[in-house]
Amino acid sequence: GENVEQHPSTLSVQEGDSAVIKCTYSDSASNYFPWYKQELGKGPQLIIDIRSNVGEKKDQRIAVTLNKTAKHFSLHITETQPEDSAVYFCAALTPPRADKLIFGTGTRLQVFP
């Protein structure tokens, strides 16, 4: 079945620096890749997603890139702020199973002021 690997498991950056989190998926048929942010005591919140027909998507300080050939996708956060501190999860969806997200193991991002 589909497997999603996520690196690094922890990431510490200075406020204002950029942060990059990388994920690799195993099933080349996967076609949807969301990213979730989970703050302490809360459920995951969808922050950005990308579909397999697009190579890059940007939303203000957040961007996601997808390399289908290498089966890699990455989350880029620029100009990090302390409120970006959270656990970030990547996930993948593989048709025809458009109902079950396979999550990575998470990256704990700490942004120091």
Place this chain on the structure above:
Amino acid sequence: DTGVSQNPRHKITKRGQNVTFRCDPISEHNRLYWYRQTLGQGPEFLTYFQNEAQLEKSRLLSDRFSAERPKGSFSTLEIQRTEQGDSAMYLCASSFESRATEAFFGQGTRLTVV
């Protein structure tokens, strides 16, 4: 609040007891999902409903687990004869059928089995 609502937020139970959690999805959403998240891990799929029909169950969902969505609105997840290994955060999510990729999660129910 129009988001996904889960109750209770926390549950501590003794091993062997039964527990039941409730999820109220976003009102227009006809798909409802249950995930389990253990410490330091990403959420793992347990089961999902389309309206009142339970369409898939993960092999993680042993016969001690049962989920229902009797009227296609709220859902309950029951765990019978709880074990310490059941300790986890149980997350509910909902979506439109036509936009199943955009699932919105609730805040979860944290279960501790002692």
